[in-house]
Amino acid sequence: MIIDIHAHPSDMQSAQYLAPYFQQAATDRHLLDGTPVVRGGLLISPEQYIKDMDEAGVDKTAMLNASVIPDTHIYEQYLKPYPERFIGFTGSNPLVVDGNLLNNGAFDQKNWENTRRSITELGFKGIKLLPAYGHYSPLDPRVYPFYALAAELNVPLIIHMGGTPVRHAALGFAKPIDVDRILFEFPTLRINMPHLGWPWEDELLAIMVRSPHLYTDISFIGEMGLQRVAHKLITARNFGVISRVMFGTDPLCRPLKFYIDWLRNDLNKYAVKQGEQPLTKDEIAGILGKNALKFVGVNIA
């Protein structure tokens, strides 16, 4: 089974909701074959997304709301028509946001209630938070009701802690170490800090060593660079946490199959070249699917 634990809706309407975020990327971005990414140009309908998944052999994809798309849109376009293929994560901003997408300080009770409803009534399987994008600390006490909600409903939480080319994201709120405290206070909560915590991979992997319910994913791999990711995957294996590393893409990792083939065929070539033990078949199968099954838990469709 192959599960992509980290993707975002790229249909026309979602792109319109997301435009204020992603039109403000600070750096030029290229696909791995050198094609420049046309801002706002990545449009994939839900039907096409299913075709792409079929072509690449992906069984299920987690569609993550990045805070600004109404959950009802993701439900209508993805979860309702394809309940076996898409896993929904609500994207909540715990604090009220102003017109610039920055928070204005008040706890967003309505958003908390909507998040709860998305899980209990619309079948979303988890919650995503993006502290750096909303300019709040994951340690802010006003965020805790969202952690408590995930713990109460026994659903996994994805917290983006790491770099991003999005201009208005505040990296002072993005360091993985800040989530360390949360893991003490919610010891059973399953948390994924995506992108291997780039560029703080070692910091994240060290937290994973002592935190049995902390996961990561390799989404954004196309932009982190293959050699860097290979090196960090080997580190994760050496640290004994590889069974909590998951396959993920993010919108710019296209075609999907390229990354799956890379994991299966090329990752170990790098390991051997570095004089490291190759990853076992089981470890690679874990990254591609089994680890995500464990992360999403019993609620998976």
Ligand SMILES: [Zn+2]
């Ligand atoms: Zn993402």
